[in-house]
Amino acid sequence: MLKSPGRRFIIVGILVLLMFIPLFFAAEVINSRKFYSQDTIRNVGMEWGGQQTLSGPFLVIPVEREVTTLKSRPKIDPDTGLVMTHPDTGEELKVRYEETVIKSGPSVYLLPRKFDADLATQTQMRARGIFQVPVYTAQVGMAFDFDTSAAEPLLASNETLLWDKARIEVEVSNNKALRGKAEMLADGESLPMAPMAGRHGFTATTGDPRGRGEYNLALGLNGAQSLMVTPVGLTSQISMTSDWPHPSFSGAFLPDGHEVSESGFTANWTIPHLARPLPQAGREDVAASARQVSGFGVRLIEPNDFYQKAYRAANYGILFIALTFLTILLIERGAGKPVHAVQYILVGLTQSVFVLLMVAYAEQIGFAAAYAVSAGAVIALLTMFGFMALKLGRRALVLGAVLVVVYAVLYLILDSADYALLAGSTLAFCAIALTMFATRNEDWFGPEKEKGPGLMTRMFGPTRPVAPVTPPVTPVVGPPSTGQTPPKDPPRDR
Structure with a gap:
């Protein structure tokens, strides 16, 4: 990491933003499990009723209604009982009559x-x-x-x-x-x-x-x-x-x-x-x-089921990753060797996997027990990582204490949807306020030092110097040197 505290703070902020990527994929996994659960509930429900x-x-x-219609039928000769025809054309003669039928209405x-x-x-x-x-x-x-x-x-x-x-x-x-x-x-x-x-x-x-x-x-x-x-x-x-x-x-x-x-x-x-x-x-x-x-x-309904809680945990996850990064950034000051960007990423990935652990165990043992197991594992792992890998010494206990507070607040947020926004915004405000107080005397520009090589030189290396071009010198031809100083000319008469 850079020696300037201001630049290190900016780099850590960029790393926090990168943690949106694993949190996004974790949320997608949670959604797929939720849809699978809903399909199961719907299928079992349909089979039951x-x-x-x-x-x-x-x-x-x-x-029923009486419907009267006008119809026609062949005209029958009353004497012979045969169908009567037209004397000129031979066509059958028709007679019209009314018929009343009963139909359903x-x-x-x-x-x-x-x-x-x-x-x-x-x-x-x-x-x-x-x-x-x-x-x-x-x-x-x-x-x-x-x-x-x-x-x-x-x-x-x-x-x-x-x-x-x-x-x-x-x-x-x-x-x-x-x-x-x-x-x-x-x-x-x-x-x-x-x-x-x-x-x-x-x-x-x-x-x-x-x-x-x-x-x-x-x-x-x-x-x-x-x-x-x-x-x-x-x-x-x-x-x-x-x-x-x-x-x-x-x-x-x-x-x-x-x-x-x-x-x-x-x-x-x-x-x-x-x-x-x-x-x-x-x-x-x-x-x-x-x-x-x-x-x-x-x-x-199942109120606030663990899939909803896990999805909300993924949404709030960026806040708690940022708080963890900020804690490490503040307590690493004075350490012999600053925390590397890769180590910050490992910490963020651990906290991203937390929501997947919580869902996986909640499907087996329930939300409260799954949360305790997953949060305890993450807190223990990050505390040991701070002590052994980040070389924080006793400051790793401070990191562990902050993680305990963070995950305790997260549980309260997930357990009560009505107060989730209140608790999350209050925690974020308190974290920013404590950071402002802890860094009130920080020299964000870092110690003064000689100006080093520029960005282009660090990226592409130094360039080869070019010798200056001088005009050629014409030699003067004279008597061979005897090693003695030539006599001065006598003074001239004025």
Whole structure:
């Protein structure tokens, strides 16, 4: 390294910037492991039942209509019973007549007047390889009724409601998730249920619903990652309870109130029909629209999982590498031999590998234990490297103490995403302030010395000097020298 402290500081800064390269590749490895984990969670979840969304119930009343059409047929001679023809052209004669037929029309869809739903889930962990996947089993209870008087105003004059063929439809995300009890009661009477053809869900035949009161549905299903419902009632009251301690409420509506603890959560919603863009009665199936526009519920998430933590550690890694480099730069002053750039790079690579160690061990033993093992190994290695290779002597203990503080702060940053920015920015500010205080008397230009060779001379070596060119001297011809001083000329007369 250069002897000037200012130049050494700049070189160390450049080395810090170079450490972005190994940190970038470490972050890419973490992302690939995260995507692999997410694929595993998604595949296991789909095999268990997948993300569930309950849409309904809807009362569907088939409609038939009388359609009168004008047709033509051959004209028959009433006497002979033969087809009559034109006397001149011989063409068959036609007679027009009206025919009235009964055809199916668009069904009437009624949404519940009252809709109360109670959903309770119990979670369990499923393992695939080294990955743990949370899944749930849900028990669903619904109570609802319909205002059947809203159906008649939707009909045209030639249409008729087929009340005896009315049915209730409930859609789910996947029929294979249905498990256990599935029963629908109307005034205490059990209704026959069947899966819907070509769609995920089931139907229950009600008979004439005009004499029915309240309906009750009990349903068991499996699912993973999320459980959503749609507020289909004129007034919808939904409650959820679960033993999962990390819910993420999402969708069109947040709960009116909720309680979350280590033993689980409870939440409840009350949603009026004005809050949802769905007609109470219509001639179109609104199940898909209800799911997309008004669905809400809870997602079962792993908060701040170790892949997220490791990725954030890679993002904050440049800060902690810079702090380590800065510590070495400050404590090496006065040592007999300055730290070389290669040694700084080795220190930076060690800290870059830390995030990979943390992920690799976290997949096996959990985040906290993996962090302790990885951080302890890095701190011990760098402290011994400072003592043995950097020749810092007792100052290597200072380096070890700084690393302990740095990785303790990093753990706090990773463990609490809400305070990560606060802790990281405060640590950076304190580090800069301590550096300014420690170098307040530093001579950044270094000691005065004679000017050495220039940059071009150090790069290409000294140039060969060129002898100066002098004009030739013409010799003077005279008598041979006798070794005596020639006599002076006598003075001339003036």
